[in-house]
Amino acid sequence: MNVHPRARDYPQSSLGEMIPDESELTAGVVIEPGKQYGFFTDTTVCIGCKACEVACKEWNNLPADNVGLTGHSYDNTGALSANTWRHVNFIEESSSKPLGGKSVRDNSQNAFQSGWLMMSDVCKHCHHAPCMEACPTGALFKTEFDTVVVQQDICNGCGYCVPACPFGVVEVSKADGKAHKCTLCYDRLKGGLEPACSKSCPTDSIQFGELSDLQARAKKRVAELHDRGVHTAYTYGAPDSPGATGDMQYLNAFFLLTDRPEAYNLPAAPTRPSNRIAPALTAGLATLAGLAVAAIALLAMPGEERRRGR
Amino acid sequence: MDDRVDTAPRDGYKGAPNRPLPQSDSFNDAHDPVRPVATSRNTDMPSKPGWSGPTYYGRSQLKAAPFDPWIVGGYIFLAGLSGASAVLSNLAELVRGEQACDVGRRGRYLSMLAPTIGSVLLIVDLHTPQRFYNMFRIAKRTSPMSIGTWILSSFIPFAGLGFLSQLGADLFKLGWLKKLARFGFAPAAVSGAGLSTYTASLLSATSTPYWAAQPKELAMRFAASSVASGAAALALGAKSDANRRTLETIGAAALAVELAATVMSHKTVKAKGVGESLKSDWGKTEEVMALGVGVLLPLGVYAATRLRGRKPTAANDLAALATLVGSAMLRVSTLGIGDDSASRPEVSLRFSQPENLPPVKPVRRVSRRRRG
Amino acid sequence: MEGTITIVQEGRFQLSDERGVSHQFVLGRTALAETEQLRPLQSRQARVRVKYTDALGLISLVAHRIELLDPEPLEPVGA
Numbered sequence: 001m002n003v004h005p006r007a008r009d010y011p012q013s014s015l016g017e018m019i020p021d022e023s024e025l026t027a028g029v030v031i032e033p034g035k036q037y038g039f040f041t042d043t044t045v046c047i048g049c050k051a052c053e054v055a056c057k058e059w060n061n062l063p064a065d066n067v068g069l070t071g072h073s074y075d076n077t078g079a080l081s082a083n084t085w086r087h088v089n090f091i092e093e094s095s096s097k098p099l100g101g102k103s104v105r106d107n108s109q110n111a112f113q114s115g116w117l118m119m120s121d122v123c124k125h126c127h128h129a130p131c132m133e134a135c136p137t138g139a140l141f142k143t144e145f146d147t148v149v150v151q152q153d154i155c156n157g158c159g160y161c162v163p164a165c166p167f168g169v170v171e172v173s174k175a176d177g178k179a180h181k182c183t184l185c186y187d188r189l190k191g192g193l194e195p196a197c198s199k200s201c202p203t204d205s206i207q208f209g210e211l212s213d214l215q216a217r218a219k220k221r222v223a224e225l226h227d228r229g230v231h232t233a234y235t236y237g238a239p240d241s242p243g244a245t246g247d248m249q250y251l252n253a254f255f256l257l258t259d260r261p262e263a264y265n266l267p268a269a270p271t272r273p274s275n276r277i278a279p280a281l282t283a284g285l286a287t288l289a290g291l292a293v294a295a296i297a298l299l300a301m302p303g304e305e306r307r308r309g310r
Numbered sequence: 311m312d313d314r315v316d317t318a319p320r321d322g323y324k325g326a327p328n329r330p331l332p333q334s335d336s337f338n339d340a341h342d343p344v345r346p347v348a349t350s351r352n353t354d355m356p357s358k359p360g361w362s363g364p365t366y367y368g369r370s371q372l373k374a375a376p377f378d379p380w381i382v383g384g385y386i387f388l389a390g391l392s393g394a395s396a397v398l399s400n401l402a403e404l405v406r407g408e409q410a411c412d413v414g415r416r417g418r419y420l421s422m423l424a425p426t427i428g429s430v431l432l433i434v435d436l437h438t439p440q441r442f443y444n445m446f447r448i449a450k451r452t453s454p455m456s457i458g459t460w461i462l463s464s465f466i467p468f469a470g471l472g473f474l475s476q477l478g479a480d481l482f483k484l485g486w487l488k489k490l491a492r493f494g495f496a497p498a499a500v501s502g503a504g505l506s507t508y509t510a511s512l513l514s515a516t517s518t519p520y521w522a523a524q525p526k527e528l529a530m531r532f533a534a535s536s537v538a539s540g541a542a543a544l545a546l547g548a549k550s551d552a553n554r555r556t557l558e559t560i561g562a563a564a565l566a567v568e569l570a571a572t573v574m575s576h577k578t579v580k581a582k583g584v585g586e587s588l589k590s591d592w593g594k595t596e597e598v599m600a601l602g603v604g605v606l607l608p609l610g611v612y613a614a615t616r617l618r619g620r621k622p623t624a625a626n627d628l629a630a631l632a633t634l635v636g637s638a639m640l641r642v643s644t645l646g647i648g649d650d651s652a653s654r655p656e657v658s659l660r661f662s663q664p665e666n667l668p669p670v671k672p673v674r675r676v677s678r679r680r681r682g
Numbered sequence: 683m684e685g686t687i688t689i690v691q692e693g694r695f696q697l698s699d700e701r702g703v704s705h706q707f708v709l710g711r712t713a714l715a716e717t718e719q720l721r722p723l724q725s726r727q728a729r730v731r732v733k734y735t736d737a738l739g740l741i742s743l744v745a746h747r748i749e750l751l752d753p754e755p756l757e758p759v760g761a
Binding site for chain 2: 070072075078079089091130133134135136137138139154155156157158159160162163164165166167168169170171172174176177178242245246260262263264265266267268269270271273274275276277279280281283284285287288290291292294295296298299300301
Binding site: 060061062064067153157173174175176180187 | 689690691692693694695696706708709710711716717718737738739740741742744
């Protein structure tokens, strides 16, 4: 495990102040405004500990909202919501349909835990974010770190971002009437800290960094997995992958998955909704124009009553 | 929503990929889509065109719009009614002049419905209504809600001018007020045209399957329905029979277009795999109220009365009212069906498949240098 | 409830009451306090009195009115 040389400057176990550019020590990247940042979530090393969910709730002071047991494996959180910005999916592979030819009960070592599919779901911080494009108040905007954030003092809870999101991430809170979603720890990024979830992830399943670095790392990891016999591994949300279809271009928070997207509750081929505005408007206005022409023709036609001067 | 999720015990993973997924660099190939598994382990989902692949414990993949279908559907109806009344009444006065002055008058009164009741409905549906003015912070062309805010805002001054002048003219009988009413109101026809159809783009520019599957067809339905409702409302109080007949004919033409658009809409929606939502309760409501009461009933009545006599009877009034009710119910049920399609994973996952992707525009590789 | 505002994030804040028990609050939609008004309260660790109700479906409380208890000459925050 490589320890950054600067880490030796902070040997004490409790610090009285913030470490400048702490993300350099914890994530290996210095955070500068103007660069693109995001997450690469490698689901093959996720252990389902939910440290990301806890860290997110703790840092962002979010209330607990999914109270109670769902009965859906270890997933008692359920889904992303206005108060849940990290959600770990758990899918138990039944032993009759093994992945890569090996089942859960085999004794030989698999490339990774093949009996489980676990993924930490989050806001994808899309490049052409549909929520941001849909927002009529300008509350949703692209930050200097290329992330998408809802400004809480502008949002008036119109809720148009909610159906716009192809991944079902953002939601309007019933308690305060505004839309909420993951901010990629915008306040931490401004302070030089990496986001809470990636910092707390014990296996580095959630990797934070500059987008180009992450995409290169992902490509290498996919190739490595293919070499080890996991042919179902692929990236979701990288350019030209599932999840980045339909003019979405790419997602700043992208994933390495080993099964079809629908199993993880992700859409296989999302589209950019704002591309549908032009066809809808032109079709509607054309219909209206056609009917207007018909109306003019009918109005101009001399009917019998008009000829009689009634 | 749990009545739609089957109660049989299920493992989290239903169905299996029958082949490994495509490599990431060869994915964008429209001829090799990821198909839902044909051998279905889901005995609770019988129909083939539906989704037979995995869902995540039957949880919805998308989030339904937090709009109340009645409130927002009501606004869309009023916007269409006001906008179309503005257009039609202006056209009537343009072509028929003084003979259509009562139509123009009714048009100016009807066009106030959207700015008054409609705006209240919109503000009430906001979850933080006291910040409604933030809608005016920006004008964003990728947001139909922003576009609509400005369309409505540009409609209101002219509609207001027309309404107040008309009111003044009716109360004080001043000639110049009548002229002001007519010419001051005329520009409202332009924004009125936008008002009567932009709401379809509002719904289509989302990821809700039922709306996203049919941007063009929904726009045609809404535009035709707006014109039909505008014509019906103008016809209801028309003083001269000639005007009434013409307005009814215009309404009938609009209803015929709406019928055609409905057929196209259902076809498109089924082809994209969202047909299941048409079978929901809201889907049935749409069929009965929007199509049956709103389109077929008035068309039948108009046809019958034309064949028989000339004088408009109570049946014509009924037809006009039915058109209005149907137009309103079309908007409300469209919202309801959309919410249904978004909350059911078997519909939304079936919709967001590669085969439903819009065709990729070919990149023009003409070299500029060669042109010298 | 009276206490000190210890953590603020967007429209949410944590109040530590007199017994030292911390409670999570969400700024309600009828509270006219804006989110940016909470932050200075947190940096001063200001003592406030909060009028609240229970949040439905959440383990949280909805704040409707916040009154400053500090003797600082600042206008009171909230509806």
